[in-house]
Amino acid sequence: MTRFLDYGSPAGNNLIAEWYCDISVDARAMFDTLLDVLAKEAVWKYPEFKPLDDGLGEIRWKCDNKQHRVIGCRWKVPSGYLLLIGCTHKQKIYSPPDAIATADKRRRGLVFKKEGFVYDHQSPEDCTSEE
Numbered sequence: 001m002t003r004f005l006d007y008g009s010p011a012g013n014n015l016i017a018e019w020y021c022d023i024s025v026d027a028r029a030m031f032d033t034l035l036d037v038l039a040k041e042a043v044w045k046y047p048e049f050k051p052l053d054d055g056l057g058e059i060r061w062k063c064d065n066k067q068h069r070v071i072g073c074r075w076k077v078p079s080g081y082l083l084l085i086g087c088t089h090k091q092k093i094y095s096p097p098d099a100i101a102t103a104d105k106r107r108r109g110l111v112f113k114k115e116g117f118v119y120d121h122q123s124p125e126d127c128t129s130e131e
Contacts, residue, residue, distance in 0.1 A: 002039045003080035007106050008117030016070075016119075019086035021127035027063040031070070032123050034061050038081075056084075056103055069094070071103040075118065082107070083121060 006016035020028060038044055038059065051057045058069045067089040075082040084103035088095045096102070109115035 002041075003078065004035055004039065004121035005075055005078065005080045005082045006119040006121045007082060007084045007110075008119050010109070010115045010117075012117060014119050016083045016086065016121065017124045021124055023068065023086070024064050027061075027066075027068055028123065028127070030061050030063045031059075031068070034059060035121070052100060054104060056100065056107070058089075059083075060089075066090075069099070071099060073103075073107055078118065078120075082110075082118060 006014050008014050020031070023031070034048060038048065044057075047060060049057055049059055052071065055073050056071055057073065058071050061068050068086070069089050070083050070086045072081055072083045074080075084106045085099050087099035094100065106116060110118065
């Protein structure tokens with residue numbers, strides 16, 4: 001069973017939890033369900049998962065007429081899949097446009113500079129944003 005992890009900024013903010021609270025309630029529910037499914041799968045396959053370059057990959061789902069993505073990577077300590085950045089995608093264009101580069105920068109910062117934190121993933125239940 002795969003364990004999911006969240007990226008935390010050098011200041012200690014859980015950026016995945018912040019992103020999660022910014023998406024719609026429906027998108028949150030679909031993301032939670034997708035993580036539950038992927039956690040039980042030995043091999044992740046398209047269309048729910050797509051490998052990217054340099055060891056990154058994207059978890060994928062559609063909701064609210066948007067292609068949602070969470071870019072992440074395999075992580076060793078603690079062992080799991082590290083969620084680095086949430087974004088949307090349309091016709092090869094990510095929003096934010098530098099999502100892949102940001103994910104890579106965050107991963108490299110953790111690996112090489114020990115910048116940032118890794119948290120166990122827990123979908124926040126106290127998101128205050130109203131859709």
